[in-house]
Amino acid sequence: MASREMTGSEIVLKALIDQGVDTVFGYPGGAVLPIYDAIFAQNELRHVLVRQEGGAVHMAEGYARSTGKVGVVLVTSGPGATNAVTGLTDALMDSVPVVCLTGQVPTHLIGNDAFQEADTTGITRPCTKHNYLVKEMDDLPRVMHEAFHVARSGRPGPVVVDLPKDILMGKGAYAGPENFPHRSYRPATKADRDRIAEAVELMAGAKRPLFYVGGGVVNSGPEASKRLTRLVRLTGYPATVTLMGLGAFPASDPQCLGMLGMHGLYEANLAMHDCDVMINVGARFDDRVTGRLADFSPGSKKIHIDIDPSSVNKNVPVDVPLIGDAGEVLGQLLRAWKARDPRPDAAALAKWWKQIDAWRARDCLNFADSETAIKPQRAIKRLYEKTLGRDVYITTEVGQHQMWAAQYFRFEEPNRWMTSGGLGTMGYGLPAAIGVQVAHPGSLVIDIAGEASFLMNIQELSTAVQYNLPVKAFIINNQWMGMVRQWQELLHGGRYSESYTAALPDFVKLAEACQWTGLRATRPDELDDVIDAMIATDGPAIADIVVEKEENCFPMIPSGAAHNEMLLGPDEKAEAPVSEEGMVLV
Amino acid sequence: MSDTERHTISVLVDNEAGVLARVIGLFSGRGYNIESLTVAEVDARNALSRITVVTVGTPMIIEQIKAQLDRLVPVHKVVDLTNEGAHVERELALVKVKATGNRRVESLRIADIFRARAIDSTGESFVFEISGSTEKLDAFIGLMEPLGLVDVSRTGVAAIARGTEGI
Numbered sequence: 168m169a170s171r172e173m174t175g176s177e178i179v180l181k182a183l184i185d186q187g188v189d190t191v192f193g194y195p196g197g198a199v200l201p202i203y204d205a206i207f208a209q210n211e212l213r214h215v216l217v218r219q220e221g222g223a224v225h226m227a228e229g230y231a232r233s234t235g236k237v238g239v240v241l242v243t244s245g246p247g248a249t250n251a252v253t254g255l256t257d258a259l260m261d262s263v264p265v266v267c268l269t270g271q272v273p274t275h276l277i278g279n280d281a282f283q284e285a286d287t288t289g290i291t292r293p294c295t296k297h298n299y300l301v302k303e304m305d306d307l308p309r310v311m312h313e314a315f316h317v318a319r320s321g322r323p324g325p326v327v328v329d330l331p332k333d334i335l336m337g338k339g340a341y342a343g344p345e346n347f348p349h350r351s352y353r354p355a356t357k358a359d360r361d362r363i364a365e366a367v368e369l370m371a372g373a374k375r376p377l378f379y380v381g382g383g384v385v386n387s388g389p390e391a392s393k394r395l396t397r398l399v400r401l402t403g404y405p406a407t408v409t410l411m412g413l414g415a416f417p418a419s420d421p422q423c424l425g426m427l428g429m430h431g432l433y434e435a436n437l438a439m440h441d442c443d444v445m446i447n448v449g450a451r452f453d454d455r456v457t458g459r460l461a462d463f464s465p466g467s468k469k470i471h472i473d474i475d476p477s478s479v480n481k482n483v484p485v486d487v488p489l490i491g492d493a494g495e496v497l498g499q500l501l502r503a504w505k506a507r508d509p510r511p512d513a514a515a516l517a518k519w520w521k522q523i524d525a526w527r528a529r530d531c532l533n534f535a536d537s538e539t540a541i542k543p544q545r546a547i548k549r550l551y552e553k554t555l556g557r558d559v560y561i562t563t564e565v566g567q568h569q570m571w572a573a574q575y576f577r578f579e580e581p582n583r584w585m586t587s588g589g590l591g592t593m594g595y596g597l598p599a600a601i602g603v604q605v606a607h608p609g610s611l612v613i614d615i616a617g618e619a620s621f622l623m624n625i626q627e628l629s630t631a632v633q634y635n636l637p638v639k640a641f642i643i644n645n646q647w648m649g650m651v652r653q654w655q656e657l658l659h660g661g662r663y664s665e666s667y668t669a670a671l672p673d674f675v676k677l678a679e680a681c682q683w684t685g686l687r688a689t690r691p692d693e694l695d696d697v698i699d700a701m702i703a704t705d706g707p708a709i710a711d712i713v714v715e716k717e718e719n720c721f722p723m724i725p726s727g728a729a730h731n732e733m734l735l736g737p738d739e740k741a742e743a744p745v746s747e748e749g750m751v752l753v
Numbered sequence: 754m755s756d757t758e759r760h761t762i763s764v765l766v767d768n769e770a771g772v773l774a775r776v777i778g779l780f781s782g783r784g785y786n787i788e789s790l791t792v793a794e795v796d797a798r799n800a801l802s803r804i805t806v807v808t809v810g811t812p813m814i815i816e817q818i819k820a821q822l823d824r825l826v827p828v829h830k831v832v833d834l835t836n837e838g839a840h841v842e843r844e845l846a847l848v849k850v851k852a853t854g855n856r857r858v859e860s861l862r863i864a865d866i867f868r869a870r871a872i873d874s875t876g877e878s879f880v881f882e883i884s885g886s887t888e889k890l891d892a893f894i895g896l897m898e899p900l901g902l903v904d905v906s907r908t909g910v911a912a913i914a915r916g917t918e919g920i
């Protein structure tokens with residue numbers, strides 16, 4: 168198994184190539200210069216030079232989530248590693264497979280407060296799925312391959328490999344991935360057969376069933392979405408989708424009730440509240456979905472498919488846990504359902520659908536359009552309509568625009584929607600879009616942004632230019648940290664403390680200064696032309712959409728409230744003021 | 754909130770750098786309790802260590818703790834000894850008592866009842882070694898307190914299932 172002696176840096180690159188990596192998002196520095204030497208000497212791996220390491224991790228996330236492959240990051244020791252921490256946490260929360268290589272001071276200096284030393288494994292232990300510090304040359308090939316195995320297996324996540332400079336410069340033997348089966352980490356992928364039978368029984372007897380579809384379906388791969396779609400259609404049951412699961416079930420399907428949760432659709436949340444059998448496929452009962460736990464879907468029996476046993480019974484007790492990969496378990500369920508060939512209660516289901524249709528008739532996404540100002544909802548709706556049928560990928564920043572994007576942009580396929588769900592990281596969208604574009608050079612990649620979030624990783628404008636990446640930024644510019652303003656209006660007595668950004672840059676001039684195309688719409692009649700022009704631009708473009716400043720995002724379940732206590736629009740006030748318990752919630 | 758329970762959990766892990774930090778970080782980061790934690794290598798050939806952790810929580814939290822431990826990459830096995838049934842738990846303590854006269858005699862008498870051994874003595878002090886259940890050690894230390902307790906060092910709980918099966 169041993170081959171000729173190579174340097175540590177060469178071993179690192181060889182391992183990356185053997186793991187199928189084609190692109191690394193990185194930024195150099197003293198501790199990783201040996202790897203940059205090795206990169207200089209080869210042509211197989213593409214290196215994308217970012218402008219700040221935080222951007223690199225989000226790019227790797229965008230790359231990973233739009234391809235299903237592991238995203239790879241390379242940063243130097245100390246500040247390079249600490250700058251990566253937000254992105255690593257983001258990837259952990261949203262289960263994104265990322266391998267992040269960090270430089271480290273040479274092993275004999277570790278612990279000496281050497282220049283640019285940081286305890287990277289210590290700092291990143293709670294924000295990675297796993298991490299390694301390589302102290303022996305002989306461990307390097309195994310650790311490199313294990314890192315990829317851990318990042319992509321089971322519930323995916325970020326893995327850090329900390330590489331001291333003497334290891335990178337030392338010599339050793341390389342061995343390929345086939346030499347290192349993992350000693351302890353082999354997550355189960357298929358669910359228990361008895362449990363499958365129980366689940367099918369429960370589903371077959373349901374009177375008010377509901378599929379609750381999460382990001383686990385996307386993570387499992389496109390086949391999982393296909394199986395889910397088949398199962399949902401076979402049963403005739405309704406399905407609601409989480410923020411992370413958008414696209415896992417086609418939005419245009421008549422059985423799709425759309426997104427649920429804090430800013431989810433009326434029909435989705437009420438169906439969740441009233442259902443009698445819930446089939447959770449790869450979702451994790453996040454607090455943004457459940458609202459007040461005590462009143463979450465109180466009357467339902469719950470089936471929960473999850474590859475991570477620690478997600479089961481964490482917030483919400485379930486009746487039938489199915490531990491395994493979403494795609495595999497859906498395959499098992501499909502076969503068991505077909506074999507049993509049940510006849511669900513048609514009258515009960517007809518009644519359930521009638522109820523759902525009544526909820527749908529409330530048309531909760533309807534909004535009061537304006538002749539004089541561009542409504543943010545309208546901007547996103549038009550963007551959706553004008554990109555319909557195109558090969559399009561959407562990323563977002565965090566805030567109201569993100570929720571409007573989730574509501575008004577409709578996804579038919581998985582891997583088309585990249586958003587920071589668990590961590591809610593402002594500044595995610597632009598670098599993520601760049602990462603997506605690297606993986607899909609010919610596609611239309613759009614970051615639906617808020618102006619405040621967009622500034623958080625604005626430096627990456629220049630990365631897009633360097634690599635001819637024609638990403639588009641569609642800024643819903645309300646001049647406010649809109650989501651903060653909305654909470655201050657609804658929950659904090661209208662005390663708009665520090666949520667207004669004075670002295671915003673002129674985004675058109677900023678675009679031009681960075682060699683992007685800059686466009687702007689300020690009136691409703693300019694909107695369509697600007698969207699067309701943005702799409703038609705060959706290179707990267709910012710469309711600064713100056714929207715109604717004080718629009719709120721509805722529907723909304725106020726924090727600490729239950730699904731049947733949602734606010735549908737600006738004219739509704741919560742029945743009771745938000746409770747004290749609600750006020751402490753984020 | 755349902756009632757809390759005390760559970761003794763055995764965890765078989767790779768004996769590698771950082772593994773204890775991972776376990777402890779899991780407990781502190783997620784707000785779980787640690788009543789006692791012991792760790793030592795138990796299988797040098799396969800470089801495996803055994804961690805015994807005694808924790809308190811509601812049944813749902815105990816299940817969470819086990820699932821969270823189990824998904825740590827270097828963890829091979831998690832066994833809830835409290836759930837699995839019959840098992841034995843032992844703890845060892847070194848207890849220093851400074852006493853003269855009657856109190857010195859009394860401390861020796863109590864040590865005898867508890868089957869503690871004096872492993873060091875000076876004219877005015879003893880170091881006792883005692884092993885047994887946590888409750889027994891607590892009781893012994895409690896009795897030594899008024900007699901001149903100076904110092905205690907405890908190992909924390911080591912535990913193992915009864916019967917023929919290994920972990």
Ligand SMILES: Cc1ncc(C[n+]2csc(CCOP(=O)(O)OP(=O)(O)O)c2C)c(N)n1
Pocket residue numbers: 564565566567568569591592593616617618619620621643645647648649650651
């Ligand atoms: C890094 C980070 N800091 C702070 C927050 C809290 N936060 C959530 S939304 C928001 C405002 C976002 O403003 P903008 O990007 O303009 O979006 P809008 O809500 O106006 O659409 C803030 C500050 C966050 N999510 N992330």
Ligand SMILES: [Mg+2]
Pocket residue numbers: 566617618619643644645646647648649
């Ligand atoms: Mg804004």
